[in-house]
Amino acid sequence: MKRLAALTGSLLLALTISSCGAATGPVGTWGEGYNTDKQPYLELSLGSDKTAEYEQAGFLTGSDGCNRITGQWFLVQGKLSFSQLSGTQMACEGVDPWLMKAAGGEIDGDVLTVKDSAGLPVGTLDRRN
16 A cells, blocks of 8 residues: 555655646747847737636737837637737848748647738747746
């Protein structure tokens, strides 16, 4: 009986430890540009309002490498969409403003494929955390 209890405890501990490191869902920082110049990134955080309409929802901040971006994000049936995006409009030499076209995205493992309003991919961002 003691062995069964010890085995059960060990399995629960192993599952807990392995699930702590696994990043799931859209929450986190995407892209290498966080705190660096001229690299795009998005940071998605959870909102405080809970609703049955969305699996998850929250706020986003980021940069295309020059201009700041803010807005909201929603996850519905596994589809990520961005809403009320706004950003600065500075002209920056050597920066590709593709992230300003973001309307949503798809997550595959640790890669976020950012899509425009037509659903076409405009770029990808790797999960940072």
